[in-house]
Amino acid sequence: MFLLISVLSKHSLAATQEITIEGKLVVSITDDFKNGVSNTIYSLETSSGNLILLNYPGNLSQVKPGSRLQVSGTISGNTITVNSFQVTATATVSSVQSMGTCQCDLGSVTQNNCILPSQPLCTGKFSCACSLAKKVAVILFNFQNDTSQPFTLDETRRKTFTDSDSVKAFYQEVSFGQINLTGKFRSDGDIFGWYTIPYNKPLPPLPCDYKTWTSSARSIAQNNGVDLAGYDNYIYLFPYTLVCNWSGAAEVGQNEVWVNFFYSLSVVGHELGHNFGLYHANTYNCVDPTGKRVPISDNCTQVSYGDPFDIMDSGSSYHMNNFFKGVLNWYQPVNTLTVTSDGNYSIAPIERSTTGVQALRVPKDRDSFGNIINYYYLEYRQPYGFDNTLTSSVTNGVSIRIAPEFNRSTDSLLIDTSSDTNSFSDAPLAVGKTFTDTYRGITIKTLSASTSEASVSINFGPTIILNSASNESCDQKCFSNGGSCVGVRANVPMNGTRMTFDGTFCTIANSVCSVVLKNLNQDCSGIPAEWSYCTCQPLPSPTPSTTLTPKPTPGPITGDLDGDGRVNGNDAKILLSNWFTPLYNLFIVDNKVNSLDFGIIFKNWTGP
Known part of the structure; x- marks a missing residue:
């Protein structure tokens, strides 16, 4: 924190005061891979170019970097303590215009202004994939008191552009050929320097x-006749500097990368990933009430970096995971499938372009309006290219991560399906093994794994139905959807007992399936009142030997089985005609119609 404030001090504003100001959100990330420490700093770039540090107690990660914000709060020096903010314009894809080759079903055309790989401007063409040329400049500089040159220009060019394991080769492979790093002056890459800047390399406690x-290095380059305009990305390399306690730094969704001596694919490729819009590949460490590690629970901790199978962790050079590839628009529509029903599904390896499904998604969490917040992303890999050294636990199993929609870039969270060990190196779900989210009723089993695909079985268990501010009980809601209620999740207390919040839902006992939850106005954990979720299971089909009286559509009153707005003798006859049948849970969830259900009829009796 001291670091950024010191850098910004030359732009200091007035003394402490209330302020409302608008600007562009800048997200800076520094990565100390050696110690596994990352620091994310949010700041606001004003119209005059000033950067103001944002101190916000909430979560700004849901706002896309580069978006315009109107921020209100208290400013002191170069720091705003944010009370509220409003997004006035959401950031869009970079408008840098570069030449690219658009490969289409009906041929190949050269296309100007090829901006978004998944949506090239190929009129009348289909299934297009665009090779986007990104012009990259690498600028090397050192200090007055340290003129060392850790890498020659040729070494830097090979590591960045020309070696078989270069940064360029990596991005060509992981993007299915859609990203091509190149120079502006040389096709094998533009490397400039070394330039000695008029500053000494600082020692602690200097920033x-x-x-x-x-800025100084760029000025020297330009004074030496280098035209730095027109590049998509800039990479700066300098000798090891102790006060910069990181290996690499970058701004998310922007175009500059800084490398503190450690110039390698794992560092440069990682930081360019931030430039392209990615955050980190983290792990999700979960424990049960006894403290034992489990794959998933309501007591989980996000661990920075940690995912050993992703370049966006702390030091590997493996492919980005399938969520990140989706964020970067590298998939065609056919490569993503969201599963909403039970069945067996195939997953193709993520390393090569295919018409198969590479991102199989299972909805995990929903908000109070029923919108999907997070998915389980299922991924399969094979030992190909930059993934060639992956262990058999990865290439013979299915990795499961938690992440949101592709249009919201955030950290991915790797689930450890083999939680009986203390390592995530065996995290993928092996063949024959099952992952179960008991609370959400989701079961995933890996059935097989071959060189071409993995097969999984997915089962959802009971259906979860949103019951919004309704006069219906969950018994009625489930019945109208062809099932019976087996539980209720709500944001209200029942019988004076406050609900238990697990991070997604508030839970209450199954016995309240018949209770109308509307107008119970205390909430559980900030979720709007009057919302509940009904857990419904399908009614079994009657056997041929069973004769039942048809069950009419119920009315608004619990017990009104024929829908005439009254609870009377006709409803009692319907109930009696199905006495002790196992096919209907009319009011009480015990898999039979009996005196308990009749008690509900009697309780709500309205007369003729």
Whole structure:
């Protein structure tokens, strides 16, 4: 924190005061891979170019970097303590216009302004994939008191552009050929430097003023006749500097990367991933009430980096996971499938372009309006290219991660399906093994794994139906959807007992299936009142030997089985005609119609 404030001090504003100001959201990330520490800093870039640090107690990660914000709060120096903010314009895809080759079903055309890989401007063409040329400049600089040159220009060019394991080769492979890193002047890459800037390399407690150093290095390059305009990304390399306690740094969704000596694919490729819009590949460490590690529970901790199978963790050079590839628009529509019904599904390996499904998604969490918040992303890999050294636990199993929609970039969370060990190296779900989210009724089993695909079985268990501010009980809601109620989740207390919140739902006992939840106005954990979720299971089909009186559509009153707005003798006759049948849970969930259900009729009796 001291670092950024020191860098921004030259833009200091007035003393402490209330302020409302608008600007562009800048998200800066520094990565200390050696110690597994990352620091994310949010700031606001004003119209005058000033950067103001944002101190916000909530979560800004849901706002896309580069979006315009109107921020209200208290400013002191260069820090705003944010009370509220409003997004006035959401960031869009970079408008950098580069030449690209658009490969289509009906041929190949050269296309100007090829901006978004999944949506190239190929009129009348179908199934297009665009090779986007990204012009990259690498600028090397050192200091007055340290003129060392850790890498030659040729070494830097090979590591960045020309070696078989270069950053360019990596992005060509992981993007299915859609990203092509190149130079503006040389097709094998533009490397500039070394430039000695008019600053000494600082020692503690002086700050790591890397943006000032960058500005100086750019000025020297331009004074030496280098035209730095027109590049999509800039990479800056300098000798090891102790006060910069990180290996690499970048701004999310922007175009600059800084490398503190450790110039390698794992560092440069990772930081460019931030430039392209990605965050980190983290792990999700869960325990049960006894403290034992389990694959999933309501007591989980997000661990920074941690995912050993992803370049966006802390030091590997493996492919990005399937959620990140979706964020970067590298998939065609056929490559993503959201599963909403029981069945067996196939997953193709993520390393190569295919017409198969590479991102199989299972809805996990929903908001109070029924919108999907998070998915379980199922992924399969094979030992190909940059994934060639993956262990058999990965290539013979299915990895499961938690992440939102592709249009919201955030950290991905790897689930450890083999939680009996203390390592995530065996996290994928092996053949024959089952992952169960008991609370959400989701069961996933890996059936087989071959060189071409993995097969999984997915079962959802009972259906969850949103019952919004309704006069219906969950018995009625489930019945109208062809099932019977086996439980209720709500945001209200029942019988004076406050609900238990697990991070997604508030839970209450199954015995309240017959209770109308509307107008119970205390909430559980900030979820709007008057919302409930009904857990419904399908009614079994009657056997041929069973004769039943048809069950009419119920009315608004619990017990009104014929829908005439009254609870009377006709409803009692309907109930009696199905006495002790196992096919209907009319009011009480015990898999039979009996005196308990008749008690509900009697309780709500209205007369003739």
